[in-house]
Amino acid sequence: MQNALLITLLLPTLAVPLVYLIGKKSAKHAAILVALIAIADIVLLFTTVPAVMDSMPEHRYFESYYWIPALGSSFTLFVDGVSLSMAIITLILILTAALFSVNYMREKKGLAEYYALLTLLSIGLVGVFITSNLMLFYFCWELMLVPAYFIIGGWGYKEPYRAAFKFFIFTHAGAVFVLLGIGAIFMVTGNLDMFQAQTILMTAQPELVRWILLSLTIGFAVKMAVVPVHMWLPDAHSEAPAPMSALLSGVIIGAGAYAIIRVSLGTVFPAVTAVFGNQFLHGLALFGVISAFFGSFIALVETDIKRIIAYSSIAHMGYVLFGISLFPFQEAMTGTVLHLVNHAASKGLFFLSAGAVMSQLQIRDIREMGGLAGQMPVTATASTAAALSIAGVPPFACFISEFLIFVGAFQTINSDGFYLLPTVLMLVATVLSLAYALRYTSHVFLGSSKSEKAKEVPFFMKLAMGILTVFVILVGVWPTFFIDLISTVSFV
Amino acid sequence: MIDILEVSLPIIVFVLFSLLTIPVVKAIRKRKNGKTSLFLGWFSIVFVIATIVVANLAVKYYEQPVPQAFLNITLASEQFAIFSSSFLIDAMSVYMAIIFTIVGAVVFLYSIFYVGPKEKTSERYYSIMLIMIGCVIGAAFSGDLLTLFIFWEASAAASSFLMFYKKTPESLNATLKYLVMIIIASAFIIYGLSIVYGIAGTLNFWAVKQTLIALENKHLLVVAFIFIAAGYAIEAAVVPFHMWLPDAYTEAPASSSAFLSALIDQGSYYILLRVLIYILTPTFVLNWIPMLAVFSALTMIVGNLLALAQKNVKRLIANVCIADVGYNLVAITSVAPLGIMGNLFFFLTGGITTALAFMTVGILNTMGIESLEDFSGIGRKAPLTSLALLFGAFSFAGVPPLAGFIAKYLVFTAAIEANLGWLAIIGVLTSIIQAAYFLRLINQMYAKTPEKEVKMKEPKKLLIPVFILVGVIIVLGIYPTLVLDLIEPVIQQFPFIP
Numbered sequence: 001m002q003n004a005l006l007i008t009l010l011l012p013t014l015a016v017p018l019v020y021l022i023g024k025k026s027a028k029h030a031a032i033l034v035a036l037i038a039i040a041d042i043v044l045l046f047t048t049v050p051a052v053m054d055s056m057p058e059h060r061y062f063e064s065y066y067w068i069p070a071l072g073s074s075f076t077l078f079v080d081g082v083s084l085s086m087a088i089i090t091l092i093l094i095l096t097a098a099l100f101s102v103n104y105m106r107e108k109k110g111l112a113e114y115y116a117l118l119t120l121l122s123i124g125l126v127g128v129f130i131t132s133n134l135m136l137f138y139f140c141w142e143l144m145l146v147p148a149y150f151i152i153g154g155w156g157y158k159e160p161y162r163a164a165f166k167f168f169i170f171t172h173a174g175a176v177f178v179l180l181g182i183g184a185i186f187m188v189t190g191n192l193d194m195f196q197a198q199t200i201l202m203t204a205q206p207e208l209v210r211w212i213l214l215s216l217t218i219g220f221a222v223k224m225a226v227v228p229v230h231m232w233l234p235d236a237h238s239e240a241p242a243p244m245s246a247l248l249s250g251v252i253i254g255a256g257a258y259a260i261i262r263v264s265l266g267t268v269f270p271a272v273t274a275v276f277g278n279q280f281l282h283g284l285a286l287f288g289v290i291s292a293f294f295g296s297f298i299a300l301v302e303t304d305i306k307r308i309i310a311y312s313s314i315a316h317m318g319y320v321l322f323g324i325s326l327f328p329f330q331e332a333m334t335g336t337v338l339h340l341v342n343h344a345a346s347k348g349l350f351f352l353s354a355g356a357v358m359s360q361l362q363i364r365d366i367r368e369m370g371g372l373a374g375q376m377p378v379t380a381t382a383s384t385a386a387a388l389s390i391a392g393v394p395p396f397a398c399f400i401s402e403f404l405i406f407v408g409a410f411q412t413i414n415s416d417g418f419y420l421l422p423t424v425l426m427l428v429a430t431v432l433s434l435a436y437a438l439r440y441t442s443h444v445f446l447g448s449s450k451s452e453k454a455k456e457v458p459f460f461m462k463l464a465m466g467i468l469t470v471f472v473i474l475v476g477v478w479p480t481f482f483i484d485l486i487s488t489v490s491f492v
Numbered sequence: 493m494i495d496i497l498e499v500s501l502p503i504i505v506f507v508l509f510s511l512l513t514i515p516v517v518k519a520i521r522k523r524k525n526g527k528t529s530l531f532l533g534w535f536s537i538v539f540v541i542a543t544i545v546v547a548n549l550a551v552k553y554y555e556q557p558v559p560q561a562f563l564n565i566t567l568a569s570e571q572f573a574i575f576s577s578s579f580l581i582d583a584m585s586v587y588m589a590i591i592f593t594i595v596g597a598v599v600f601l602y603s604i605f606y607v608g609p610k611e612k613t614s615e616r617y618y619s620i621m622l623i624m625i626g627c628v629i630g631a632a633f634s635g636d637l638l639t640l641f642i643f644w645e646a647s648a649a650a651s652s653f654l655m656f657y658k659k660t661p662e663s664l665n666a667t668l669k670y671l672v673m674i675i676i677a678s679a680f681i682i683y684g685l686s687i688v689y690g691i692a693g694t695l696n697f698w699a700v701k702q703t704l705i706a707l708e709n710k711h712l713l714v715v716a717f718i719f720i721a722a723g724y725a726i727e728a729a730v731v732p733f734h735m736w737l738p739d740a741y742t743e744a745p746a747s748s749s750a751f752l753s754a755l756i757d758q759g760s761y762y763i764l765l766r767v768l769i770y771i772l773t774p775t776f777v778l779n780w781i782p783m784l785a786v787f788s789a790l791t792m793i794v795g796n797l798l799a800l801a802q803k804n805v806k807r808l809i810a811n812v813c814i815a816d817v818g819y820n821l822v823a824i825t826s827v828a829p830l831g832i833m834g835n836l837f838f839f840l841t842g843g844i845t846t847a848l849a850f851m852t853v854g855i856l857n858t859m860g861i862e863s864l865e866d867f868s869g870i871g872r873k874a875p876l877t878s879l880a881l882l883f884g885a886f887s888f889a890g891v892p893p894l895a896g897f898i899a900k901y902l903v904f905t906a907a908i909e910a911n912l913g914w915l916a917i918i919g920v921l922t923s924i925i926q927a928a929y930f931l932r933l934i935n936q937m938y939a940k941t942p943e944k945e946v947k948m949k950e951p952k953k954l955l956i957p958v959f960i961l962v963g964v965i966i967v968l969g970i971y972p973t974l975v976l977d978l979i980e981p982v983i984q985q986f987p988f989i990p
Binding site: 068161168 | 697735791830833886889890891892893897898900901902904905908909913917918920923924928932935938941971972973976977980
């Protein structure tokens with residue numbers, strides 16, 4: 001289709017008031033409308049797959065519209081293998097979040113606003129992945145923030161606005177550093193297109209470009225919740241309603257990683273590879289290892305059902321950051337992007353199943369749970385699939401991607417001895433992730449039942465978890481589609 | 493060719509209608525019913541005529557047979573031209589006249605509803621607002637320092653009437669403070685001007701600039717510059733001369749605060765821009781950049797910290813006005829086309845955002861909601877007003893897709909371009925503080941449950957101008973090209989006045 005990407009963004013934009021109005025009448029129908037829009041968007045994105053596969057040699061598909069020439073910006077939308085994969089998993093998560101909310105949010109008030117905000121959020125989330133203009137990118141980057149803030153604050157647990165406040169301030173603070181970087185790019189190149197700016201930056205002073213790179217990467221790292229700028233994540237993820245946690249943990253932090261790959265490394269890094277390349281990548285690897293260990297250890301001792309999963313997200317962003325630091329090895333980068341996709345699906349599923357458990361038990365401490373496998377078989381299956389995938393057990397999705405990252409790591413060791421120790425440490429961290437995944441599963445689902453009244457969750461929650469379970473297993477046994485798609489992108 | 497009449501017509505129109513307003517409003521008030529609609533009718537006539545006159549000037553300017561960027565139009569004939577009062581028409585003054593007229597009209601609409609036809613002295617209020625719009629447009633068009641001074645002081649003095657309209661003891665006190673500051677400022681300026689006149693023998697922008705470039709002994713110039721800059725800095729509320737602003741804007745009625753922040757504040761930045769960039773541009777004449785950079789950093793920091801510590805919401809917004817001065821100064825400091833673009837965009841968006849905030853807070857104030865605690869749960873009690881304030885707050889904080897974001901982006905980028913990276917970083921950090929206190933306000937509005945779930949009656953009429961402004965900040969945020977196209981010619985005229 002000619003304007004597929006534009007329609008992908010316009011469809012949810014136009015639907016926001018519609019969702020709100022329908023939501024006033026019937027929340028269920030609004031949720032289904034959100035899900036339908038997500039499906040339509042997925043179909044639209046798939047129509048661009050042939051164009052991406054066929055266009056040689058770049059494998060990119062572009063659409064460009066008139067916007068702000070005075071700021072060197074046009075409304076450029078584009079997809080390649082990486083952004084397509086990310087956008088598709090994002091929409092799948094939006095779809096499942098909306099379906100899950102039908103039952104999960106049923107007793108809450110103001111659902112019309114909730115679904116309207118969810119639609120708004122989907123624009124920002126998808127937009128981040130499918131634009132190549134930095135200004136538009138930043139628009140979408142912040143557009144993820146505002147609806148997420150209100151969803152966490154308005155429908156979360158305990159003191160949700162406190163957590164939402166922390167989330168907003170941290171990520172907004174990160175975002176202004178991104179803005180500073182983007183401003184500097186514009187100043188140097190007079191152009192805000194990621195690919196055109198990259199060529200022009202090559203001729204700029206490396207000294208300045210280094211600051212741009214650092215400013216951007218720090219900003220993105222906050223969103224990605226890398227230790228030590230992770231402080232917002234545990235609160236935000238555990239206080240948010242389950243569908244929002246799934247999105248936060250699945251794609252919002254993934255967007256941070258995507259941005260590092262796309263903007264920091266794709267646009268800015270080539271200009272300073274010679275003078276600053278190794279230090280930068282080694283730094284990323286170190287922060288990756290620290291995050292992986294930090295997240296895993298806390299997940300191992302935490303007792304709050306959602307905080308365990310939240311800390312495991314920090315650990316997994318550690319893997320991703322380690323994978324990113326192997327730039328530009330093709331296997332490693334493919335593995336990293338695939339891990340973003342797989343982690344999004346697995347972690348989304350994990351949070352949804354935790355939400356399902358919480359909706360039945362009304363408690364959060366895993367020590368007070370137990371034996372739910374008999375009472376909630378579907379939830380138990382979904383949760384176990386998610387836990388095993390997070391732990392990197394075959395044949396679940398994350399195994400493949402972690403495997404690819406490690407293949408890349410071993411290749412890198414040949415050329416750069418520095419990576420030996422981090423790689424070994426990351427392998428140790430994998431064991432830790434298996435430990436907390438098993439601890440979680442055994443506490444919640446195995447043993448004797450401590451709660452008589454828990455029942456299996458209603459249909460839409462099962463449906464949402466079912467979709468993601470199928471996805472996690474399908475990608476685990478047949479990752480070819482995503483690998484083919486992602487490996488069309490050449491990172492070198 | 494544009495003649496003197498066409499230039500002075502916008503000013504004359506506003507002044508004339510300002511005088512006519514007094515009898516007309518009095519006559520309308522004597523009638524029994526339909527007062528508000530007659531008011532609306534009368535003032536729409538005023539603004540339609542003013543818009544036509546300004547538009548005519550703009551069209552004439554852009555369709556000159558022999559394009560000339562800077563038109564110097566003097567009252568006297570050729571040989572005395574250099575001594576005479578003169579007007580300067582360029583893309584920038586045309587742009588300023590346009591936004592003053594449009595923003596003035598929207599804020600005026602609000603004050604018609606806010607002050608109301610029933611109050612006895614309202615005709616003076618309206619009349620002063622009109623004359624002030626005329627004066628700021630006059631200041632925008634001035635071509636020499638004295639004309640600028642006269643028009644600007646006229647509008648500054650008139651501001652005091654808007655401030656103490658309610659005649660409460662606090663407002664009289666605040667106005668007095670303001671007047672004392674303004675009088676000191678004008679004394680400074682006039683003293684500085686006399687020195688400049690002594691050096692250059694003229695006050696005309698061109699002539700002054702030419703003389704200053706050729707000037708060898710700069711001691712006197714430094715003295716003159718310090719006086720003039722200090723004077724205008726007091727009027728623009730640059731820290732440490734900002735003390736009058738929070739008092740004055742908090743005690744004034746909301747419609748006055750909105751008007752002053754949207755027009756007079758922006759006008760004062762405009763004058764700083766004119767004087768610094770147009771006359772002292774080649775910084776070898778006088779290198780004022782480091783000094784101004786320090787002041788702008790101070791202003792951003794102090795303004796935002798004061799706002800952070802504030803419990804009274806109206807006072808908080810007034811302190812944001814100070815912070816906005818800082819952001820504008822960053823752009824002026826950069827002396828770059830991008831910075832000027834940022835400035836001019838900021839004049840519009842900063843003005844309407846502060847106006848929007850004052851308007852919504854004004855609506856809430858009439859319901860007795862003033863301090864931060866009172867704001868708890870307002871999101872549910874007064875949903876529309878809160879929504880408008882929410883947009884204003886996010887625009888202040890620089891969250892896209894609202895207009896405030898584009899303005900901040902331009903300003904910070906300009907600072908980086910001018911090699912003032914540290915200033916950009918301070919700007920960015922203070923803008924995080926800004927996000928923090930606005931978010932605290934939003935938290936208060938939406939997170940806290942009110943003690944009683946009573947819906948308040950929101951005055952629907954007052955919300956019309958408010959939502960016009962909300963619409964503008966959204967549209968300009970998503971599609972800033974609308975205004976940037978108007979600013980583009982200004983940038984092409986850089987460096988200003990050859």
